[in-house]
Amino acid sequence: xxxxxxxxxxxxxxxxxxxxxxxxxxxxxxxxxxxxxxxxxxxxxxxxxxxxxxxxxxxxxxxxxxxxxxxxxxxxxxxxxxxxxxxxxxxxxxxxxxxxxxxxxxxxxxxxxxxxxxxxxxxxxxxxxxxxxxxxxxxxxxxxxxxxxxxxxxxxxxxxxxxxxxxxxxxxxxxxxxxxxxxxxxxxxxxxxxxxxxxxxxxxxxxxxxxxxxxxxxxxxxxxxxxxxxxxxxxxxxxxxxxxxxxxxxxxxxxxxxxxxxxxxxxxxxxxxxxxxxxxxxxxxxxxxxxxxxxxxxxxxxxxxxxxxxxxxxxxxxxxxxxxxxxxxxxxxxxxxxxxxxxxxxxxxxxxxxxxxxxxxxxxxxxxxxxxxxxxxxxxxxxxxxxxxxxxxxxxxxxxxxxxxxxxxxxxxxxxxxxxxxxxxxxxxxxxxxxxxxxxxxxxxxxxxxxxxxxxxxxxxxxxxxxxxxxxxxxxxxxxxxxxxxxxxxxxxxxxxxxxxxxxxxxxxxxxxxxxxxxxxxxxxxxxxxxxxxxxxxxxxxxxxxxxxxxxxxxxxxxxxxxxxxxxxxxxxxxxxxxxxxxxxxxxxxxxxxxxxxxxxxxxxxxxxxxxxxxxxxxxxxxxxxxxxxxxxxxx
Numbered sequence: 107x108x109x110x111x112x113x114x115x116x117x118x119x120x121x122x123x124x125x126x127x128x129x130x131x132x133x134x135x136x137x138x139x140x141x142x143x144x145x146x147x148x149x150x151x152x153x154x155x156x157x158x159x160x161x162x163x164x165x166x167x168x169x170x171x172x173x174x175x176x177x178x179x180x181x182x183x184x185x186x187x188x189x190x191x192x193x194x195x196x197x198x199x200x201x202x203x204x205x206x207x208x209x210x211x212x213x214x215x216x217x218x219x220x221x222x223x224x225x226x227x228x229x230x231x232x233x234x235x236x237x238x239x240x241x242x243x244x245x246x247x248x249x250x251x252x253x254x255x256x257x258x259x260x261x262x263x264x265x266x267x268x269x270x271x272x273x274x275x276x277x278x279x280x281x282x283x284x285x286x287x288x289x290x291x292x293x294x295x296x297x298x299x300x301x302x303x304x305x306x307x308x309x310x311x312x313x314x315x316x317x318x319x320x321x322x323x324x325x326x327x328x329x330x331x332x333x334x335x336x337x338x339x340x341x342x343x344x345x346x347x348x349x350x351x352x353x354x355x356x357x358x359x360x361x362x363x364x365x366x367x368x369x370x371x372x373x374x375x376x377x378x379x380x381x382x383x384x385x386x387x388x389x390x391x392x393x394x395x396x397x398x399x400x401x402x403x404x405x406x407x408x409x410x411x412x413x414x415x416x417x418x419x420x421x422x423x424x425x426x427x428x429x430x431x432x433x434x435x436x437x438x439x440x441x442x443x444x445x446x447x448x449x450x451x452x453x454x455x456x457x458x459x460x461x462x463x464x465x466x467x468x469x470x471x472x473x474x475x476x477x478x479x480x481x482x483x484x485x486x487x488x489x490x491x492x493x494x495x496x497x498x499x500x501x502x503x504x505x506x507x508x509x510x511x512x513x514x515x516x517x518x519x520x521x522x523x524x525x526x527x528x529x530x531x532x533x534x535x536x537x538x539x540x541x542x543x544x545x546x547x548x549x550x551x552x553x554x555x556x557x558x559x560x561x562x563x564x565x566x567x568x569x570x571x572x573x574x575x576x577x578x579x580x581x582x583x584x585x586x587x588x589x590x591x592x593x594x595x596x597x598x599x600x601x602x603x604x605x606x607x608x609x610x611x612x613x614x615x616x617x618x619x620x621x622x623x624x625x626x627x628x629x630x631x632x633x634x635x636x637x638x639x640x641x642x643x644x645x646x647x648x649x650x651x652x653x654x655x656x657x658x659x660x661x662x663x664x665x666x667x668x669x670x671x672x673x674x675x676x677x678x679x680x681x682x683x684x685x686x687x688x689x690x691x692x693x694x695x696x697x698x699x700x701x702x703x704x705x706x707x708x709x710x711x712x713x714x715x716x717x718x719x720x721x722x723x724x725x726x727x728x729x730x731x732x733x734x735x736x737x738x739x740x741x742x
Contacts, residue, residue, distance in 0.1 A: 108190050108218040109225055114162040127192035127216070131225055133166060134159040135186055141170070145199035146211050148317050156185070163226035169196070169210040180217045188223060192216040316358035318390050318404055326386040329354035330423045333526045334379050336491055337370060352377050353526070356423055362393065362405040369408040380425070382417040426526060428507055430535065434480035436517040436555055441585055447519060448505040448535050449476030450543045452483060454498035459611055468612065468629070470494050476504055477552055479542050485556035487520035492527065501543065502529050503536045513585060516719070517555035566590040566700055572651035574703065581703035581714050588719070589703065592729070594696045596653060597646035600689040605671050607637035639671040647699060656701055658718040665721050666692050698722040
């Protein structure tokens, strides 16, 4: 049992040094709403905050938990009464008027367990640390934003007197983790002599990234570059321009930095990934491209007078922090979830050129097969310059932050605009993967979650056709359902359309110009003298319980027929009887079919579509063993 540590709150009350983390129990959770943090020396717009009563088993206190901090540690729905937590980082603010108690702001914590009951017999009326910063929260939530901001600005001015330039202060980023990193050094007045002394320390004062906002224009940050983009150009009625961006991080968070035209040319060569810089005299504004996984509501725009200076001493600024998900857990993720992963590149599946509907241009795609200690493999896609620059020699370790989960032909992963990746990062997980991979023999079998070149689609649930067709839930959810079925091909109609002429580059359908040349509307390139033919047709399958229709495309059709569509097309033109015989040769063959089921609507009529994702010849030994296991489950 992870009981809270008695005496913790008493020591906090007496300003005694306490070894972190603080093990406390949540007694009550009061949702407060939007609050400002002026008592902690933090300016800026209000943030979502929960006021929480904590207990050490003997005494209670109150603390403010920013909702962004809660969401990093657990789900908001799980942050509730009786939870026992480890508070790893916190700060105290200045007492409010009429309240001698110091308010506490929690910056980082871990969840231990929830015993489901209160530990100790505390007097809940004796809360230490109640803050007048949090008074009348619900009233504020009902007011218009401008009125609320005006009231909070007025409260800010009353509680923290400034000089005429209210922005002339710096937020200290103290390098010692045991010191409060969010103390405010006022140029004219302070509430304690300690603050004045803090401003005279030898190390510089830095503003935390998490406190940046458009209302603050005097700051200096010290941060590490974790991602840098290429230079892009634009052309419009207003003229031409250039742009590049880079992402930076410090102990408090991450933010995107954008440089246009003049500043783009000035700083592009200076900025290098993994290096640390100080940045000042730049503009903070609301992010223009806020995505579902955005780590910051704001972004920094570099200006002509922006100062960026490389730092020689880098140990005080953290490197990329990962929260890895093992590959065997990918089936528990939803489509488009964003996760951190690490794996060994077992195989480089090569590059291809893919046409982008969004940009109307082709882009390079590289697919990798990565594995980890769970003996699971999955396809991993890289795009653009990372795909071109990647070197797969020597089975490198690939770590990715914010990789996107896909579900096309099973589970897969890919990088996208906000993703960050490293090859062979210097972290313990890399060394562990290296040691594990070097100890492998040829006997290990990997569970494949993607439709890889080996032809395996993963361990899908086996069903009969009657179970699939008769279940009203299958295929009618938000996502397609995947199953496998052992069945025999019972009907094929070679008279129907079974192919289409495709572009050799983008695989889209091409149009015959009538002059022995073909045109691709997507690529818009030179006329194509000879298209590449690809399969597309539907066939019937049966088992002892019923029949169903499956749609198949080129890759799976080749596995069934054993010949490419180009060869089949030549037969259909030059030898019709041989073509019919070859096409019908697939009839009455038995396979294990892996497929997806998804309900679609056509002209307001629902129809269930079963699309073949992979096909496997029968392994008679494995099928026999499966039947024996099923027989042994019966009681005779």
